Every structure is written in C-alpha cells, then in structure tokens.
Amino acid sequence: MPDTSALSSRRVALARLSRTEAQARTTIAQRAHGLAFELGGVAWQAGLTPLVLAAPPSVPVAPAGGRMDFEWAGARFALLLPASAVEQWLSAQMQQASLPALPSELVQSVLEAALAQVLAAIQALGQGEPHLLHWSAAPPDTPEAVAASDDKLPAHAFELLLRAQDATPAIATPAIAARLHADNLGLMLLAGLLVRRTPRPGQLAADVPLRLRAELGESRATLDELRALALGDVLLLQTCFVGPQRNLWLTGDGRAGVQLALPPADPAGAADAPDAAPITPFLTVLQPWSATMSAPTSPASSDEAATSLQALPVRLSFDLGELSLTLAQVQALQPGQTLELGHPLAAGVNIRANGLLIGEGDLVEIDGQWGVAIRSLLRQGGDAAQP
Numbered sequence: 001m002p003d004t005s006a007l008s009s010r011r012v013a014l015a016r017l018s019r020t021e022a023q024a025r026t027t028i029a030q031r032a033h034g035l036a037f038e039l040g041g042v043a044w045q046a047g048l049t050p051l052v053l054a055a056p057p058s059v060p061v062a063p064a065g066g067r068m069d070f071e072w073a074g075a076r077f078a079l080l081l082p083a084s085a086v087e088q089w090l091s092a093q094m095q096q097a098s099l100p101a102l103p104s105e106l107v108q109s110v111l112e113a114a115l116a117q118v119l120a121a122i123q124a125l126g127q128g129e130p131h132l133l134h135w136s137a138a139p140p141d142t143p144e145a146v147a148a149s150d151d152k153l154p155a156h157a158f159e160l161l162l163r164a165q166d167a168t169p170a171i172a173t174p175a176i177a178a179r180l181h182a183d184n185l186g187l188m189l190l191a192g193l194l195v196r197r198t199p200r201p202g203q204l205a206a207d208v209p210l211r212l213r214a215e216l217g218e219s220r221a222t223l224d225e226l227r228a229l230a231l232g233d234v235l236l237l238q239t240c241f242v243g244p245q246r247n248l249w250l251t252g253d254g255r256a257g258v259q260l261a262l263p264p265a266d267p268a269g270a271a272d273a274p275d276a277a278p279i280t281p282f283l284t285v286l287q288p289w290s291a292t293m294s295a296p297t298s299p300a301s302s303d304e305a306a307t308s309l310q311a312l313p314v315r316l317s318f319d320l321g322e323l324s325l326t327l328a329q330v331q332a333l334q335p336g337q338t339l340e341l342g343h344p345l346a347a348g349v350n351i352r353a354n355g356l357l358i359g360e361g362d363l364v365e366i367d368g369q370w371g372v373a374i375r376s377l378l379r380q381g382g383d384a385a386q387p
Contacts, residue, residue, distance in 0.1 A: 024187045025187070028048055028191055032046075032049070051158060069133040073127040073128045156181065160180045212251060213317070213319040214260065215249050221235075221314050222310060232373065247260065248260055250283075256291045259290065283339045360374075360376050
C-alpha cells in the first residue's frame with residue numbers, strides 16, 4: 001500500500017446557501033444591470049454582481065473610505081465606499097470638472113448631503129423608509145479603515161458599480177467601485193425588486209454550438225424488436241413529419257425544433273442522368289424555433305406498461321444528417337431563410353436508437369405511409385454489418 005502520510009489535503013470552503021438564497025443570487029446576477037436612478041439632479045446607473053467565494057471583483061475596490069450601515073424593510077445592509085467616492089460624486093455634479101483636493105470639513109459636508117440623497121433614493125423604491133444605523137469615515141490604509149470595512153459585515157456581498165450618465169459621450173466617466181453587503185432578508189428584498197426586470201443575455205450563451213438533426217419522423221420499438229432488425233427490413237415512421245409539402249424538423253431532442261422544407265423533387269430521370277453530380281440540397285425555413293413539433297401522422301397512444309426490461313420502448317428517429325449552428329444563429333432564423341444540408345439526399349437516412357446511430361437506410365413509401373428500408377446496420381463495435 002502506498003505511503004500517504006506525507007500527503008496533505010486542503011479543506012475547500014463551500015458556501016452554504018438555501019435553494020431560495022441561490023435563486024435570489026441568480027436573479028440579482030441576471031437582472032441587476034443598468035439600474036437607473038437620480039442623485040442631486042444627476043442621472044446615474046448602477047450594477048450589482050454577487051461576489052463568489054474567494055473570487056476577486058471584476059473591478060478592484062479601492063481602499064475603504066467609508067462605511068454606511070442602514071436598515072431597510074427589516075433587512076440590514078452595509079455599503080463600503082472607496083476613498084475617491086466623494087471626489088467622483090462631486091465631479092459628476094459639476095459635469096466631470098477636475099477638482100482640487102478638498103478640505104476634510106468640506107468632505108464631511110458632501111458626505112452628509114450624499115448620504116441623505118442615497119437614503120431618499122432608496123425610500124423612493126417603495127419598501128419603506130431606510131434608517132441609517134452607523135456611518136464611519138476613516139482615512140484609507142489605516143487600521144481603523146480596515147476594521148470599519150470588515151467588522152461584522154452581512155453575509156451576502158455584491159460588487160456595486162456606480163456610474164454617472166454624462167451628457168457628453170466622448171467623456172469616459174469613471175465608475176465608483178463600491179461593495180454592498182446584505183443579510184438574508186436583504187438578499188430576498190433585492191431579488192424581489194429585480195425579479196420583473198429583463199435578464200441580460202449571458203456572455204457565452206450566444207456562441208454555444210447546437211448539433212441539430214434534420215428529422216423525418218420517429219417510431220417506437222422494444223429492445224427485443226431492436227435486436228431482431230436485419231438488412232432489408234422496413235421501419236415504418238409512426239410519427240412522420242414528411243407530408244405532401246415535403247417538410248421535416250431540425251431538432252435536438254425530438255420535441256422542439258425549426259420546421260424546414262425539402263427542395264422540390266427532381267424532375268423525372270434528372271437524378272439518374274449518367275453525368276449528374278450529387279446535389280447538396282438547401283433546406284428552407286418554414287417556421288422558426290417552436291416548442292411543439294407537429295406532424296401529419298402520429299402514433300396511437302398506448303396505456304400498456306412495459307412488462308419486462310426487454311419491452312421498454314426505444315425511440316427510433318430518422319434524419320438526413322446533422323447541422324451545427326450556434327444558439328444565436330438558431331434564434332435569428334426567419335421564414336424563407338435557407339440552410340445547406342451539407343451532403344446529397346442520396347447519402348441516405350440515418351437511423352438512431354435513443355440518439356445513437358445504429359444504421360442507414362433509404363426512404364420508401366408503402367401504401368401511402370413513409371418508411372425506411374435498412375441499408376446497413378452498425379454492430380456494437382461500430383462496424384457496419386455486411387449483407
């Protein structure tokens with residue numbers, strides 16, 4: 001047995017959050033952006049970002065210049081401001097004018113006026129009057145400043161960016177990088193105020209690739225029936241998307257997707273010409289993303305439960321291939337737009353069992369019902385079965 005006595009393990013700190021707290025933090029992260037308010041006749045915008053364990057804020061917080069503890073609707077908050085907050089606030093009041101160093105007496109007067117306006121803006125949100133519990137303004141980089149910024153802070157921390165909306169776009173207005181702490185009730189209060197706002201799009205969501213299949217239809221089979229499949233067998237499409245209009249669905253899960261139309265059928269004999277090159281078809285978008293995939297024919301519902309493991313149903317799907325699109329591209333699809341399939345229709349129909357490719361076939365019509373004649377089957381190791 002190897003000697004592990006010299007190995008040391010580091011205990012990883014985990015945040016203990018209830019489900020409600022986690023949902024509230026998610027609401028704030030998604031919706032607390034571009035929050036418009038007014039202070040002293042100047043328009044401001046604020047943004048809140050929940051801070052994660054051991055994760056630094058995206059904008060470093062400057063040395064602490066003051067801390068305001070207040071109570072609002074029964075919840076406790078602590079606002080930590082950088083030492084430059086007073087100068088930035090005054091500069092915004094004076095159209096970003098450059099100001100000399102301020103005497104301490106003037107700084108205190110400005111802070112008192114700013115705090116009164118902040119409390120009035122909070123009261124305007126309609127959750128009652130906030131009450132100032134404590135205000136401390138200590139010079140930065142002193143033990144008093146450090147103690148004031150870290151003493152018994154409420155559990156939930158947020159990066160708070162405040163930016164004056166200057167009338168001159170050419171002037172880059174610096175943001176006040178502050179920090180807001182809230183207790184559990186304060187967390188719920190903030191989330192409740194934001195829940196009706198539109199969430200901002202995620203930074204990665206638009207570029208997430210989606211692999212979608214151009215499905216013709218589907219069937220249900222048991223494991224026993226699946227094992228009995230052989231070359232030449234015909235699988236009927238119990239749910240068929242291909243109607244008289246030659247439609248199909250571009251889908252990822254067989255339940256939602258984009259409705260497409262196949263190109264018109266080749267004129268008689270055109271596809272059989274000796275010098276005819278395989279044509280890569282373009283599929284036309286008929287309907288953008290839909291949560292429900294309709295079909296001209298659907299299987300009859302069965303209330304019979306599977307009596308054994310081998311009788312469990314397997315979803316057999318039939319598609320013409322896969323297309324890779326990003327989420328943004330799928331969301332931008334419009335009726336009439338075309339998508340290139342990437343290979344000729346003569347390449348055949350893919351047969352999948354619960355999403356796993358098990359073979360290929362050819363589309364056939366039997367007494368008005370569509371089916372797929374099995375051309376090849378993939379063995380367990382991935383090799384094609386020979387006739």
